[in-house]
Amino acid sequence: MSETTTPSVLSMTWWRWICYLIPIVALVIPFFANEYLLWVVNAILVYILVTVGFNIVIGNLGQLAFASTAFFGIGAYTTAILMVYIGIPYALAIVASAVAGGLAGFLASVTALRGIRLYYLAIITLAFGELMRWVYLHGDKVTSGSDGLLMPQSSFFGVTLDSEVTKFYVFLLLTVLVVKATSNLMQSRIGRAFVAIRDNEASTASLGIHTARYIVLAFVWSGAVVGIAGAMYAALIERVFPESFGLTEVIVHFGMVLVGGTGSIVGSVIGAITLTTLPELFRQFPGMDELFFGIVIVLVLLFLPKGLVSLLRRISPVFNERYYRD
């Protein structure tokens, strides 16, 4: 129902400030977290960008395109290859990964533009991901095949990424910037056009909106965001190898989008946090961890089909992001 009727303990402005405060409060994490915990937090930051990027196409544009692992792998390999062979600085490699991811997004959008939708789009984009994995495996002259590429020591504007602490600050900066830019985009006429296309493509065109252009833009932005996540992932795991970008990875990405909440940036963040943390907790039950992971996804979707973000929406209407409502 309408936002104004939802009772709220705190005002909208307050909640908004709290959202802005989270990254600032996060700055102190390295002071009490050990290396392992910090590694998990860094992985969360990577997956926040993966989910935010993936969610644009799935949730906002409403297209069943599962090319996120392709974008993720292309981003990671672009950074690794450019740094290993050409020795470019990490900051530049991140930009290159964003461009490469964006180009891959453009490629994926072409299938959607040609009227390939729903299951057909799903299977073609999954095949795109698997094709890329084949390329990493068999392009071994460049990618070192299944051994993977060992990342050289990277530094970001003079900050050497030799510890989880420095990685944390660089990743936090990148994540906050990209999430904010994406949030700006989604709340503008452009984000509105994405959702309009999802809800009714034919009538969107009748409003003078060049639907094809916006479909391409959504895919390109999605690819660029996930490409940046790939560049971060390369620095995080320090060795880029093909098995990181298989079909299980797609399920993890999709799970994060669904558990968090489709079409919601806050949901993407929650989904990434939940499904990055839980497998670490389940590690103490070897052999059962994947089962638990699956059960969590099933339970959330069964009881909160709109994702965990719908719980927050009950607390405050500020989480009722525009253009997506229960």
Next chain:
Amino acid sequence: MEPLLKLQGVSVNFSGLRALDNVTFNAHAGEVRAVIGPNGAGKTTLFNAISGYVPSTEGDIHFKGEPIHGLAPHEISVKGVRRTFQNGGLFPQMTALENVLAGLHVHINSSFLGIVLGLGEAREAEREGLARARRLLDLMDLGAIADQPVKDLSGGQQRMVEIVRTLATDPPLLLLDEPVVGLSPPMRDRMMEIIRRLAGEEGLGIMLIEHVIDLVMSGSDIIVVLSSGVMIAEGPPKEIRQNREVLEAYLGHA
């Protein structure tokens, strides 16, 4: 006076089926033009051909003297021909206000970079759009429901919001596909009154598809009758009422 819309021998073929056969007429500003005909007569196909959703196989369509056949739907919309859809074209997850804002899309002048960087000019453009959308809804007495998701609105309110959305950019020509279907009789009369006002006071050209003959007879200036894709009659309601061919198409052999 130069016609607003000019159709010259427009035909549409669907793999062998002639959905529209050599349709020629002129539509003018300030005129309510109803398109009637039995099911399958080609009424919606006519709207789709004008608004670019189906390509016309033959013939020319001119809007304000400019050819528009062959253009994409969004290009025709930008030129000033806006339409509604028979099954409703609203975005159900958005509020009434956001739907109207989407209708204003081409009028909100914000650059991609300005949006991404959150620059003042982009936010200002969005704010202006928002104020305008609210004003438009207020004008139609829809201010109270502006912030409700349209899926929660009644059928009548949804139709009104869709019309406000098409009007948002002040288009000279509106194509309304069954604007009163499913509405209660008082709502219907109100809708027809608004349509009359838009044509009479604002000088818009309006074409509408309608099945309720009484409404068509009382509310339109000119009636176009289609039967099996052919325009069998065109004229003011009084003439159409007495046209033998029309009676036959509707009632079988009279």
